[in-house]
Amino acid sequence: MSLAQIRNLAVRLGGQTVLHDVTFAIDPGEIVTIVGPNGSGKSTLLRAILGAERPSAGSVTLRPGARIGYVPQKLHVDPTLPITVRRFLSLPHRVTDAEARAALMEAGADGLARRQMSRLSGGQFQRVLLARALLARPDLLILDEATQGMDQPGSAAFYRLIERVRREHGCAVLMVSHELHVVMAASDRVICLNGHICCEGAPEHVASAPEYRALFGTGTKGALALYRHEHHHSHDHSHDHDHDAQSGGGAPR
Amino acid sequence: MTLLDSFLTRGALAGIGVALAAAPLGCFVVWRRMAYFGDATAHASILGVALALMLQVPVLAGVLAAALLMSGAVTLLAGRGHAVDTLLGVMAHSALAFGLVAVGLVGTLRIDLMGYLVGDILSVGKTDLAVIWGGALLVLGLLWWRWSALLTATLNPDLARAAGIDPKREELVLTVALAVVVAVAIKVVGVLLIVALLLIPAAAARPFSRTPERMAGIAAAFGAVSALGGMQAAYLLDTQTGPTIVCLAAILFAASSAIGAVRGGAR
DSSP states (O other): OOSEEEEEEEEEETTEEEEEEEEEEEOTTOEEEEEOOTTSSHHHHHHHHHTSSOOSEEEEEEOTTOOEEEEOSOOOOOTTSOOBHHHHHTSSSOOOHHHHHHHHHHTTOTTOTTSBGGGOOHHHHHHHHHHHHHHTOOSEEEEESTTTTOOHHHHHHHHHHHHHHHHHHOOEEEEEOSOHHHHHHTOSEEEEESSSEEEEESHHHHHHOHHHHHHHOSGGGGTTOOSOOOOOOOOOOOOOHHHHHHHHTTSOO | OHHHHSHHHHHHHHHHHHHHHHHHHHHHHHHTTOHHHHHHHHHHHHHHHHHHHHHTOOHHHHHHHHHHHHHHHHHHHTTSSSOHHHHHHHHHHHHHHHHHHHHHHHOGGGOOHHHHHHOOGGGOOHHHHHHHHHHHHHHHHHHHHHHHHHHHHHHOHHHHHHTTOOHHHHHHHHHHHHHHHHHHHHHHHOTTTHHHHHHHHHHHHGGGOSSHHHHHHHHHHHHHHHHHHHHHHHHHHTOOHHHHHHHHHHHHHHHHHHHHHHHTSOO
């Protein structure tokens, strides 16, 4: 059984349809990455899966009892709120010192336990968020632009860390990222989103798909073409990801 | 028995009761930047006083109802065209103005207006004391029960959702707690200064705190010291007790900020 099943999902925000006809499933243990231009509904999709946005049509079904670990895009800790990393890890459920230490170690944030959250660097902060998400023993780890504010080597290391986490915990990972070339290498499956699913499949397959190229261009695996897109088309093709996944292996690298 | 017969003892106990409940709640007011929201709720309560007297229901009930209605109205109207601080300013001051007019209509004979505006801690009776401590314990219990969820939702609503916490529900918990504190604190500091008692001890506690719990604890201590010291000072200087309590809290805040600045903040 799938961990999460998204069927014909549509979400309207402020009278505008942000997402429509989104259908896909996340299986246990797979890493799924959502790519798409700004305003393509990536974060909205994650929030709908978390239950923070109400679908205007369709449904999000999680496997009963599935635990979610969430690493938000950015978390602003108000300077008026004093909180150490150690205390933060015990929210909302208390964890032991040993558990906290192990999680920090695993997330590459050891030694930060006594630091104030508001004084961490961007990379340290994201690692602490990851440690906290791991303490929930998630079946599904959701990361929204988790490497924002990190430099390239930093975010590459972060995604290697995510792969290791998946290997060791066996959790599925659903993430949104801007850094296509880095993140695609670490994914089992890529979903290219622009209000609806444009194309999906294995990373190599998506990178060579015409829909993807229309969004991101062809240069340097699409990494340079993030900022501009004219994509108000409505190409209507079926999204059979089984087929995509199979054909993905043969796509040129 | 005999202890509670002294109005000074009753006043001191009332002050401590309000300070203890206001401290942890005040921390959330600071963290969530709800100061104006607190003002609106507090100012609405003078309207509640007037309506309660008109309808001949207990003042406490009127104040609770008005405070809850105000926070409900603000929540409904927020995000519909006006900036939140504008909206809150309009609501807070209109409520105060309508409340004062309503008090005038009820007739001055039955209302000691000044007492409701700045409090009259020395007139706290045994029933008042029971109400104050009942409300304070209710608020403390509520915050104790929801503490982790409230903190998580305060840090980030989506983080709360992922953990199965409904941030809207936690917001409601704070709204109700705020209404209760306002209702029971009127006797002690009055509607004009309630928010001061929420805000100032919490803000003064910030430089000495490394964790949220520590901040709430220190705020409670500062609040209690302000209440007791303020009563003492008011007696010596022959001044109004409510404002004197707030003055002392403000002096503590200034001192704490200075110490915090010298030490470079809590590490």
